[in-house]
Amino acid sequence: NLGDRLRNAFKDLRGKGKLSADDIDNALREVRKSLLEADVNFKVAKKFIADVREKALGEEVFGSLKPDQTVIKIVRDELTALLGGTQTKITLSSTGLTVIMLVGLQGAGKTTTAGKLALMLKKKGKNPMLAACDVYRPAAIKQLQVLGEQVKVPVYAEEDSHEPVEIARHAVDEARRLGRDVVILDTAGRLTIDEALMEELRQIKSKVHPHEILLVLDSMTGQDAVTTAKAFDDSLGIDGTILTKLDGDARGGAALSIKAVTGKPIKLIGVSEKLDGGLEEFYPNRMASRILDLGDLETLIDKAKTVVDEEEMKDAAQRLSKGEFSLDDFLHQLHQIKKLGSFQSILGLIPGMGQYKEALKQIDFDGKEMKHLEAIIYSMTPEERRKPEILNGSRRKRIADGSGTRIQDVNRLVKQFKEMKKQMKRMRNGKRINPSLLGNG
Ligand code: GDP
Ligand code: MG
Structure with a gap:
């Protein structure tokens, strides 16, 4: 895993009195290899190494930190910056209804995340509603309804409709009528990006004006997740991403490249299949520490x-x-x-x-x-x-x-x-x- 590889890269620095440029370059060569093996985007890795090198060379040894720790600290800080620097929360409107639209490819985790997010918001004292806008698979509506029951959040669905744009509009009206303060739209996905899907999502966007369009990405798909993010952002425009399945054996590279490539923040992460606790807010510094196995206390x-x-x-x-x-x-x-x-x-x-x-x-x-x-x-x-x-x-x-x-x-x-x-x-x-x-x- 990436953490092991990175730690190994720093091993040779341990016990050195002062670091030479050669020492740093040797360590960074290993860091670069591990990043690429973890599926980090090539350009992102290259820039990352250049940044760390510049900082490490310019840096006097920090206070009481040993040379390897100094470099780890720089790498940790740069990883944090790469992941977006500071935390970016979902924006909830303080008055009236917030519309959150979840988009993404099939199997990314949209429906599950919709359920988790509803529960997370409920725990924060909000009154969310879920809306089933995936009309292509009959099971999709049922899946959301079951989740809604589990987290005790109402689900808006139209069993016989094949008009996702209409359903989305009606759902927003219904949420307003019922005095809910957040509505989460679970939309359809495809196996790959196609124009029909994008057109449908753009239609929903233009009709209901979501406050947040969040792209749900499967972190296990590595570089593909980065490509998907770029495509959705170019064609639909997104406000942020939700990275799912970080509990799996994902190599971690996706998380590291997405912010850098799209410029859009990671807002939430999926860390288990469980509805309760399976979704967390995303903190770049915590994630960086996690990747380096410095622990996320x-x-x-x-x-x-x-x-x-x-x-x-x-x-x-x-x-x-x-x-x-x-x-x-x-x-x-x-x-x-x-x-x-x-x-x-x-x-x-x-x-x-x-x-x-x-x-x-x-x-x-x-x-x-x-x-x-x-x-x-x-x-x-x-x-x-x-x-x-x-x-x-x-x-x-x-x-x-x-x-x-x-x-x-x-x-x-x-x-x-x-x-x-x-x-x-x-x-x-x-x-x-x-x-x-x-x-x-
Ligand atoms: P959708 O097609 O985008 O709506 O995807 P689903 O919500 O149906 O999820 C597809 C599969 O991924 C399901 O089996 C989920 O249980 C699983 N899943 C979603 N998020 C996570 C996660 O964060 N961790 C794990 N382990 N599984 C997840
Ligand atoms: Mg779904």
Whole structure:
């Protein structure tokens, strides 16, 4: 992945007293290669490298930062700039109705995003309405209706109509009549861009004057997403983009090129299939840190705040610092993590954890595995949970029998716990990363 590759590029800089132009060029050659392999647009990568080089050469070593950290910081800042610099929110009109029109190719995630966005706005105290303007596939209307039911937001649809422009107009009228404050138009897509689709979208645009035309892009399609963005912007005019499926194995290049190529900001990102929490606001600095695997602590903290009891977290942290972190805490953490959403997407937010992604992918946090973990821990005595090191062969056998699992399962859990404890200690001691690299940028 891009983060691993970039980190490797900086490895040789570590431990150097002062950086020469050669050192920097060597590192940047690797950075350039990784960007291209991550599917970053060629021109974008070229300009990016030139910018970083200029800054790095001109820069005296920052305060207490080491040379490799200095370059990482420059790269992080330039990535942030490339991603748009500062956050750009969706504009909601403070009085009256805001019309948001979602456009994009088939399968990009328009309909799903419409549902997620409705829920996100609802949580902010808005009264959204959804409108089904995709009349070409009968299932499309049904899909939106099901989503609407799940997030408890009304859906405007005309089952027998084949006039998307009319439906859009009627939907806006209806939203006004019902006193809703946002209407989200879910439009049709095609497999590839064609003139008929663009004409239809332009018609809707000219009839309902949306406040926001947001292009939904599948980040897994890499360079194609960039081409699509350019085409939609040229032919329809867009206000921003929503990048979906960032939880997948996308190589990240699309995100890095879209803003640079279209000049239009990324406003939201899709990070899981879930309606609740599957859509996030886009922060360039957080994304840059995520790509470099510097961790995205702000997002993690934002997420954690909504579900995790802060006092409990402090408690756990304190016990950890005294070496008292127990299997009870472990289980508790697993439950918290489960509440936070998909474990994969959480992992990417923790500094330095990117590299453990593969190993941790083995754990299925929603299904059987999680139940096993619970059963095993519940089958232990309180003392065993506090001091797993006393778990000898016969105790492990008893626990396996008691929890209906195998000894191997118990062994694996104990091992995972030890690893996690070690890892958390290391993170606490800040060995991996200089905190000044994190955060605002
Ligand atoms: P549309 O044709 O543009 O309306 O696309 P859909 O909304 O029907 O989405 C196509 C598929 O992508 C569905 O299976 C969605 O569940 C999935 N999807 C959409 N957004 C995301 C995302 O952010 N993450 C993941 N993992 N899947 C997504
Ligand atoms: Mg759809």
